[in-house]
Amino acid sequence: MAKIPVTxxxxxxxxxxxKTILDVCKENGVEILTMCHFEGVGDVxxxxxxxxxxxxxNKLLPACTTKVAANQIIKTNTERLKKYQKITTExxxxxxxxxxxxxxxxxxxxxQDLGYKVGMEHVRFPYLFPKANVDTSHPWYVLDHNRCIMCxxxxxxxxxxxxxxxxxxxxxxxxxxxxxxxxxxxADSTTCTSCGKCINVCPTGALWxxxxxxxxxxxxxxxxxELVAKRKMNL
Amino acid sequence: MKPKKxxxxxxxxxxxxxxxxxxxxxxxxxxxxxxLIEILHTAxxxxxxxxxxxxxxxxxxxxxxxxxxxSTVTFYHFFSLKSxxxxxxxxxxxxxxxxxxxxxxxxxxxxxxxxxxxxxxADNKLGIxxxxxxxxxxxxxxxxxxxxxxxKAKPEDVIKMLTEKMGALK
Amino acid sequence: xxxQELATVNEQYQIRHxxxxxxxxxxxxxxxxxxxxxxILKQIQQVAKDKGIENDYDxxxxxxxxxxxxxxxxxxxxxxTIYEYVKPEQAEKIVEEHIxxxxxxxxxxxxxxxxxxxxxxTWEDPFFxxxxxxxxxxxxxxxxxxxxxxxxxxxxxxxxxKALFESSPEDVISEVKHSRLRGRGGAGFPTGIKWxxxxxxxxxxxxxxxxxxxxxxxxxxxxxxxxxxPHRVLEGMIIAGYAIGANKGYAYIRGEYELAVxxxxxxxxxxxxxxxxxxxxMGSTFSFDVEVRIGAGAFVCxxxxxxxxxxxxxxxxxxxxxxxPAESGLxxxxxxxxxxxxxxxxxxxxxxxxxxxxAIGTAKSAGTKVFALTGKIMNSGLIExxxxxxxxxxxFEIGGGIPDGHAFKAAQTGGPSGGxxxxxxxxxxxxxxxxxxxxxxMGSGGLIVMDDTSDMVDVAxxxxxxxxxxxxxxxxxxxxxxxxxHDLLTKLCAGQGTLKDLQRxxxxxxxxxxxxxxGLGMSAPNPLLxxxxxxxxxxxxxxxxxxxxxxxxxx
Numbered sequence: 001m002a003k004i005p006v007t008x009x010x011x012x013x014x015x016x017x018x019k020t021i022l023d024v025c026k027e028n029g030v031e032i033l034t035m036c037h038f039e040g041v042g043d044v045x046x047x048x049x050x051x052x053x054x055x056x057x058n059k060l061l062p063a064c065t066t067k068v069a070a071n072q073i074i075k076t077n078t079e080r081l082k083k084y085q086k087i088t089t090e091x092x093x094x095x096x097x098x099x100x101x102x103x104x105x106x107x108x109x110x111x112q113d114l115g116y117k118v119g120m121e122h123v124r125f126p127y128l129f130p131k132a133n134v135d136t137s138h139p140w141y142v143l144d145h146n147r148c149i150m151c152x153x154x155x156x157x158x159x160x161x162x163x164x165x166x167x168x169x170x171x172x173x174x175x176x177x178x179x180x181x182x183x184x185x186x187a188d189s190t191t192c193t194s195c196g197k198c199i200n201v202c203p204t205g206a207l208w209x210x211x212x213x214x215x216x217x218x219x220x221x222x223x224x225x226e227l228v229a230k231r232k233m234n235l
Numbered sequence: 236m237k238p239k240k241x242x243x244x245x246x247x248x249x250x251x252x253x254x255x256x257x258x259x260x261x262x263x264x265x266x267x268x269x270x271l272i273e274i275l276h277t278a279x280x281x282x283x284x285x286x287x288x289x290x291x292x293x294x295x296x297x298x299x300x301x302x303x304x305x306s307t308v309t310f311y312h313f314f315s316l317k318s319x320x321x322x323x324x325x326x327x328x329x330x331x332x333x334x335x336x337x338x339x340x341x342x343x344x345x346x347x348x349x350x351x352x353x354x355x356x357a358d359n360k361l362g363i364x365x366x367x368x369x370x371x372x373x374x375x376x377x378x379x380x381x382x383x384x385x386x387k388a389k390p391e392d393v394i395k396m397l398t399e400k401m402g403a404l405k
Numbered sequence: 406x407x408x409q410e411l412a413t414v415n416e417q418y419q420i421r422h423x424x425x426x427x428x429x430x431x432x433x434x435x436x437x438x439x440x441x442x443x444x445i446l447k448q449i450q451q452v453a454k455d456k457g458i459e460n461d462y463d464x465x466x467x468x469x470x471x472x473x474x475x476x477x478x479x480x481x482x483x484x485x486t487i488y489e490y491v492k493p494e495q496a497e498k499i500v501e502e503h504i505x506x507x508x509x510x511x512x513x514x515x516x517x518x519x520x521x522x523x524x525x526x527t528w529e530d531p532f533f534x535x536x537x538x539x540x541x542x543x544x545x546x547x548x549x550x551x552x553x554x555x556x557x558x559x560x561x562x563x564x565x566x567k568a569l570f571e572s573s574p575e576d577v578i579s580e581v582k583h584s585r586l587r588g589r590g591g592a593g594f595p596t597g598i599k600w601x602x603x604x605x606x607x608x609x610x611x612x613x614x615x616x617x618x619x620x621x622x623x624x625x626x627x628x629x630x631x632x633x634x635p636h637r638v639l640e641g642m643i644i645a646g647y648a649i650g651a652n653k654g655y656a657y658i659r660g661e662y663e664l665a666v667x668x669x670x671x672x673x674x675x676x677x678x679x680x681x682x683x684x685x686x687m688g689s690t691f692s693f694d695v696e697v698r699i700g701a702g703a704f705v706c707x708x709x710x711x712x713x714x715x716x717x718x719x720x721x722x723x724x725x726x727x728x729x730p731a732e733s734g735l736x737x738x739x740x741x742x743x744x745x746x747x748x749x750x751x752x753x754x755x756x757x758x759x760x761x762x763x764a765i766g767t768a769k770s771a772g773t774k775v776f777a778l779t780g781k782i783m784n785s786g787l788i789e790x791x792x793x794x795x796x797x798x799x800x801f802e803i804g805g806g807i808p809d810g811h812a813f814k815a816a817q818t819g820g821p822s823g824g825x826x827x828x829x830x831x832x833x834x835x836x837x838x839x840x841x842x843x844x845x846x847m848g849s850g851g852l853i854v855m856d857d858t859s860d861m862v863d864v865a866x867x868x869x870x871x872x873x874x875x876x877x878x879x880x881x882x883x884x885x886x887x888x889x890x891h892d893l894l895t896k897l898c899a900g901q902g903t904l905k906d907l908q909r910x911x912x913x914x915x916x917x918x919x920x921x922x923x924g925l926g927m928s929a930p931n932p933l934l935x936x937x938x939x940x941x942x943x944x945x946x947x948x949x950x951x952x953x954x955x956x957x958x959x960x
Contacts, residue, residue: 045725046879048920060919065725080919087916091885125889125909150878159300168302169720169878170309172703174888176878181301182287183309191300269718272701276660303719310720310877312702313660329622330817330853331779333867367704367871368622369661372779372851373473373786374436384439386476 004070009077021063021074022050032076033085033117035110035149037064038201040224041156049085049114052076060084082118089114090123096132097146098204104217105205111149132177137187140210141199145177147206154178154198154207161224166192178206197224247292253281254292261296268299271307275314284315312366320355320362322400324393325379329368335375341365343390348397360401406680407688408566411556418557426461427504429453430545431491432478434469434632435664441493442466442477448496449479456500468633470545472532473786475515480527480545487527487545489515519783519805531802532784537765539773540749541789543634549668552675555636562636562681564755568644569689572755577648578604581751583759585771590616590707590744591819591848592924593770593837599741602731604649606739611651613642614735614742617658617665618712620704621820622871624851626775627745629787631658631665634749635672639695641748643682644755646693649741654695657712660702670697704821704875708923709734709742711877722877723923744849746775766792770836774847780817780854783808790835797831800854811856815939819848821868821875822928824935825861844935846928861940862947865933866894872929883926886917890933900950907944911937 003014008021008030015024020043025032035047045062052063055073063076075081092111100106132145155167155178166189170179180186199207200223208217247254260277264270274297278289285308294304308314324344328337344363345351355362371377374386378393381400385393406414431437431446446466453459470478475489479499486509488499495513502508509525516530517523524530538544543559555561568577582597603611615638619627631638642654658666673695676682684692698716705711706721713735715721734740750772754762763771770792776799779785783805790799796816800806807813815825824845826833833839837847855864873887893910896902914930921927937944 044879045922046881048880048882048922051920061727062725062922066727084916084920087912088881088920091881091889094889095881095885125913126892128885128888128892150881150884165300165302168300168306170306172310172705172720172878173873173876174878174884176884179302179305182290182305191302267718269716271718272715273699276699276701307718307720310703311700314701330820330851330867331623331777331785333622334780334853334855334859366661366702367620367875368624370619370625370628370659371436371439372623372625372777373476374439375779375785377439384435386436386439 004068006068006071007073009075015068017068017070019068021052021061021066021068024068025063025076030076032063033114034064035114035203036151036153038153038157038224039222040226040228041153041160041201044152044156047151048088051081051084053078053081086118086120089118089120090125092149093120093123094125094127096128096130096148099146102214103147103205104208104212104214105147106215108215108217108219109205110203128174130174135180135186136210137185138192138194139187140194141186141196142208142210143178143180143186144206144208147204148178149204149206150176150178151203152178153201153203157197157201157224161228162193162195162197164191164193164195167198197227200224247288256281257289257293258296266297268297271297271299271304272311275308279314284318287316318355318359318362319364321360322381322397323362323364323379324397325364325366325369326352326388327367327369327371327375327377327379328365329372329375331372331375332368332377337376340376340378340388340390340393343394347394361397408570411562411566411681411687414553414556418553421463422557425463427463427484428480428482428546429462429464429499429504430467430480430482430548431465432468432470432476432480432545433466433549434473434629435662436469436473437476437478438664440476442491444493445477445479445491445496448493449500452496452500453504456505458500458504462504465548466550467545467547468543468549469629469787471536471541471787472515472784474784475786478515478545482546484509485526485528487515488513489517516784516805532788532805535794535798535803536789537773537791538789539753539762539765540630540637540746540775541633541787542753543637547634549633549635550671552636552672552679552681555634559634559637560752560756562640564752565640565643565647565681566687567755568647569687569691574604574648574650577644577755580755580759581648584750584754584762585759585766586747586750586754586762587770587837588744589746589750589774589849591822591846593847596743596747599731599743600645600648602729603651603739603741606732608739610653610736610738611649612735612738612740613645613649613651613654614712614716614740615642615654615656615748616707616709616712616742616744617656617662618700618704618707619659619662619745619849620707620875621822621849621851623777623779623817623853624820624849625777626787626850628659628662628665629777630745630749630775631662632668635665635669636676637749637752638669638745639672639676639682641743641751642695643686643693644751645741645743645748647691649739651741652692652694654693655698655716655735656695657698657700657706657716659700661700666697666699673697703877704871705877705923705925708925711923712742713740720877722879723925725922746850767834767836767839769838774835774850776850776852778804778852778854781807781811781856781859782854792836793834795832795834796826799835799852800831804854807854807856811858813854814857814859815855815861815864817845817853817855817864817932818851819846819928819931820851821871822846822924822931823848824931825855825864825939827939844938846931860898861936861943862894863898865936866891866898868932869894869929872925876925876929877923880920880922880926882917882920883922883929886913886921886926887929889913890917890930894933897944897947900947902948902951904948907948
């Protein structure tokens, strides 16, 4: 593959064409904050954490969906970007009802990690305290909407990797919620295969297995990309 | 999990003329999954709204997963999972209508019928709704009663029209 | 229909036109129909028949004439008199006095109430004088449901003929580039360059999409054009297809626009029947087909990638750009998306040449713009003016000023993505750049006039509520940001806001503007930012009303 020159945070690099800015950063040790990105499923550019500045382009672009182009001068950690990442994180916390003390993912949560990474000390915005349900109907799993940040990894892994299409999104705007089938209890789903992929990809304690208790949840983030790779092999 | 029958599998009758209209539309669109929105329009026109049994039917016939059908229906303001009422009153809340007084119409409607926008009366006789702009801005404020556009609508006129249409005073 | 046959239809129309003594046109756009114009048309036709003159006059419906508050409107040629507020009972009077006795009825002429002497030739009235009808050409003249009227009365399909038989696709694109036409949906991107970009991509399949998802509340230009001259838009789509190498087009029209959908579908049928659409158009090697797709009540579907998702049968969620639709659009293929008004300007540009269009308007914004002039204004309706006309001319000369003795306060342009322009900027020239300089945008053409009774903070709240309701919910800045800003604005309007709330609003505005995924989010803070710029005193006044424990507005 042809190589093109780009500059990332002042560092000149020779990178492959056709790759996203996020891939290129990962390969070259540049840390980019992400949330909706997950290895093995398609990128949607919705969390806005991976936004980068590109000289000559007046819009901020998401690194996960934007392909590198020759001679781009990219900045990933300016004061402006850091300020916005902090606001995004605070809005995540303010949007739903995140109570770490009683959550299975406490200590093993990507949202908590994000909070630490951006140096969040408090949430300056008023909490919205929306009404959000908990679906415990499934014999093995739970979906707690209070902890959901709408990253849509579950929806994507269910349709792109498992192919079951159990998860969808209802409504729009602030009223969006993850739903199963016709917004029916998870236990009544005619499409879910109980494969557990959604449990593994969920960044918070929104989707969790009943077999664990507070603070005990351990997930396998590599699981999906490994599955996808194994499927391609002809053994 | 064992494959199970959907609780919504009420098996709509294929001889029901409303169901026939949906089947005709599906055939016209070659049963393409991407014609979902067009088919939902037809279904809603036939049934007045989109009952769950109809959604289950469409999901099965078109081979579109239930979550996909449901998520599409709930995204678009047009589609209604509940009956809109025998008689409908839509008040336009576009900018021109807002400036010319759409609020007073809604306030008076609420006073008279105890219904806010988006609600249908318990006996299903009347449904009040709003739309973001119906494009009749030169005639603001505009209301639509049972499909008929009322130009330069005054609260008392709208109420009078609705009361007449519904027969008795509520 | 081949070239010869097209010419014949035109000739036959001209012969009929000159054989008749005149025309009677009853406006049948949504507004006038709601006010009962269809009854009037029937009544006039009946009276004409009773008096035995139905063969001397062409009595039929026409599209929107623009003076929407004064409807139902009836226009009579050759005098070119337009009557206002017409009632069916007046049909007899109109036929007897104006048509037969040749005595125009002054007490019924449009705007007679606010003119010293009403204009018998109503195009001379101040409402029409400064207008320049290009996109709205044929208004009040042609019957939107008659392809013969379009061909004979509005140079119909001449542009398509010229494109197919006298020009190459490159020539057509060049002409559009020369015209300097910019996207009329609001973004103002040079149309010719957009066409060229899609043209350059090599693909087995390309698409043309007409964006008729006019969602700005207060805007009805596209509705009017689709209802009044659907063939003009259709012709534009076909020419676009020829230019970029597409053989399939979709017209995405709002579900609320029933009449527009009906008329456009009739136009498609008629054009197909006449061989002006479909396989081997006019006997050429070019084939193009068009389908209508109906929207279902989502403002965000006016955004190009969301519109594409909707045509694909999905939730109308925008996608990150790049890649742009020109490269990867509908079903991943190169797609050209143009606004209704932009497409309606194409035929005149091809017939008269790009230079002609480019000579109208300003240095950076060529041609004309259609505006929906509404709100607190004497003469509300649809107008088309050359770019560069000032806001003052539009509001006070064409619009007739503010009614009921009130004073002008602000003109809102660009809908929920735009801003409010105060009195001190009334002399701003209407063009893309000038409007941005004063903190607004051209937008799609909605122009809402507000007077001294408007609460500008509530205006900001109104638009924020709209964006919050219409947000698709994909990205955090818009989904949560608009909700938070709306909550804060509601608090302010209720007299419970503090200075800290104002600070949060300003912080969130910048954040939402810069980090949102699509145009809806990026422009949602605009009304707020613009009202803060010009009407900060009103925000502070609301804060002063706050009598909470936090003390006198030192929250």
